[in-house]
Amino acid sequence: MTSVDSSKHKKAKALKPGSRRPAKELCSECGLCDTYYIHYVKEACAFINQQIETLEQQTHSRSRNLEKPDELYFGVHQDMMAARKKEPVPGAQWTGIVSTIAIEMLNRGIVEGVVCVQNTKEDRFGPMPVIARTPEEVLAAKVNKPTLSPNLSILEQVEKSGLKRLLVIGVGCQIQALRAVEKQLGLEKLYVLGTPCVDNVSREGLQKFLETTSKSPDTVVHYEFMQDFRVHFKHEDGSIEKVPFFGLKTNKLKDVFAPSCMSCFDYVNSLADLVVGYMGAPFGWQWIVVRNDQGQQMLDLVNEQLETQPVMSKGDRKAAVQQSIPAYDKGVTLPMWAAQLMGVFIEKIGPKGLEYARFSIDSHFTRNYLYVKRNHPEKLEAHIPQFAKCIVEQYQLPES
Ligand code: FAD
Ligand code: SF4
Secondary structure, three states: OOOOOOHHHHOOOOOOOOOOOOOOHHOOOOOHHHHHHOOHHHHHHOOOOOOOOHHHHHHOOOOOOOOHHHHHHOOOEEEEEEEEEEOOOOOOOOOOOOOOOOOHHHHHHOOOEEEEEEEOOOOOOOEEEEEOOOOHHOOOOOOOOOOOHHHHHHHHHHHHHHHOOEEEEEEOOOHHHHHHHHHHHOOOOOEEOOOOOOOOOHHHHHHHHHHHHHHHHEEEEEEEEEEOEEEEEEEEEOEEEEEEEEHHOHHHOOOOOOEHOOOOOOOOOOOEEEEOOOOOOOOOOOEEOOHHHHHHHHHHHHEEEEEEEOOOOEEEOOHHHHHHHHHHHHHHOHHHHHHHHHHHHHHHHOEHHHHHHHHHHHHHHHHHHHHHHHHOOOHHHHOHHHHHHHOOOOOOOOOO
16 A cells, blocks of 8 residues: 555545445454554455455565465465474463564563453453553463454554554454555554465354264364364363264355355465464474564564474375365265274375365365355456465366
8 A cells, every 4th residue: 555644544434244245245343444544444444355366475575476375375475384383382272483573572672562452351362453562461361262353443442552663463364454554554564464265154054064974063162174074172171072064054054155265266364474283294293384574583582482393294185175065065964884994094095284285275265256256246257366276276166
């Protein structure tokens, strides 16, 4: 965004909670419209003005090279690895690399505050974005809130509080809007620590997902779609319940995922400096993508606390992705015994490491391409980035 009077946005008015957002049903509740930065929504909103390639250029000084297979899939990067904390943070989503980096940045005075999301008092999954100023406040934000979270709703507070050096932790749609308004925030330095994100849900959608899929929805403390092709639910008593992907009640869950997530193509958080996920790493490890020098500086802060190994890739995802397209469309659900068996089989011979990440990207991009084509055909051309079109073109999709 260029040549905008930086005080202009302060005259704009945030939208009232619950009122219809400019992106309408595609709104991911990223929080921008809860602030006076709504002034920039037409350019900044990831669902109104997809501009990943331009913002890659702005952030990393170049957009991804579509000729390089790893960049096509995982975005601009200078390094990738698998890592885990030698001493995991208890109660973190994985081993707590995200929380640890944020704490180090605060402790060393590199930033004065961290935008992250705690949960509300009443609801362990109710998102409550905050500016954390102490390690304790960062730790209180550990673990995924697997719901749409208005992380950018506190941007007004950032500007008012006079913070100059800030770390923002967030998912792709939040980070796209953040990058678009970055220059208006009055910061001296912005660091962005991203996680991949897919299949997010509204709070009501989450309830439906838990009730349809888990045996004990009220005791779930966290869950993840794992590389062993099962959803792992962790319960209050520490027990783990595993449900194979192939046993999910797809027909009932079809409408659960938020329309924003059904039309998102930034699974890998292309605009963060550093991305910490799991899907490109062996089971039990986290997957790190260093996008630029600033991301490397952030990772260096915790190097001594990590075990690392190179990324690996095994198997061939293509046939499984092609088969998943009509299966999802028809809402096929296998009986549980068959789903368990299929899970064991796929785990043995299925894609691993980066190939698993490609499997997940391909299956979500093909599904989302069809969703946009069917529900928002007028957006198809501009909303889908070129890299996603290249990925989808590898598969045969139904005509309509
Ligand atoms: P922790 O130290 O536990 O910290 C988690 C951080 O996430 C906290 O700082 C918190 O502020 C932030 N956070 C929590 N909920 C949200 C939210 N709703 N929006 C924005 N920020 C949030 N990784 C993959 O590789 N593949 C996936 O398919 C994938 N899907 C994800 C879906 C969702 C909805 C989310 C939030 C994350 C997803 N991730 C995925 C990332 C992964 O689950 C872990 O969050 C990541 O590996 C960091 O783990 P950690 O133990 O280091 O994090
Ligand atoms: Fe506003 Fe964010 Fe919703 Fe777009 S996704 S309409 S920027 S709140």
